[in-house]
Amino acid sequence: MNENINIDYDGAKILITVNxxxxxxxxxxxxxxxxxxxxxxxxxxxxxxxxxxxxxxxxWLNTFSKSVSAVxxxxxxxxxxxxxxxxxxxxxxxxxxxxxxxxYYCEKCDLVESELVESKNSADRTIFKNKKCQKCQGPMELDxxxxxxxxxxxxxxxx
Ligand SMILES: [Zn+2]
Numbered sequence: 001m002n003e004n005i006n007i008d009y010d011g012a013k014i015l016i017t018v019n020x021x022x023x024x025x026x027x028x029x030x031x032x033x034x035x036x037x038x039x040x041x042x043x044x045x046x047x048x049x050x051x052x053x054x055x056x057x058x059x060w061l062n063t064f065s066k067s068v069s070a071v072x073x074x075x076x077x078x079x080x081x082x083x084x085x086x087x088x089x090x091x092x093x094x095x096x097x098x099x100x101x102x103x104y105y106c107e108k109c110d111l112v113e114s115e116l117v118e119s120k121n122s123a124d125r126t127i128f129k130n131k132k133c134q135k136c137q138g139p140m141e142l143d144x145x146x147x148x149x150x151x152x153x154x155x156x157x158x159x
Contacts, residue, residue: 037067
């Protein structure tokens, strides 16, 4: 019944793929940790995260073994990032957000597009200024408040 949270074990590496909605119906699976486990979340397919889902998510993370060597998140979309910026505990202490989507908007075409960014490349903010619209080739603007949206980087990127 856990079709939206899928766990794959690759030796000590545990890959958790999240698809669809995380809400009151989500069943958070029990993970079998070993003393050397590390966890990688792939959130590419997340489509909704509501307050019930957030509560469940945080208590699920609290069940993770304290011996886990690293908890990393990749392909984090706007749905997740906006909540991470607001709510403590969606990413565990010491957790790393490795890559995330940043949304762009073309005023002329009314087009929204998201681009995947590696957190390690985010120190240079000029990378967010050169996005061109696929339709009209005009400049696209960030569809979020840059400082507000990138707040998570301070806390959850590799130092
Ligand atoms: Zn355009």
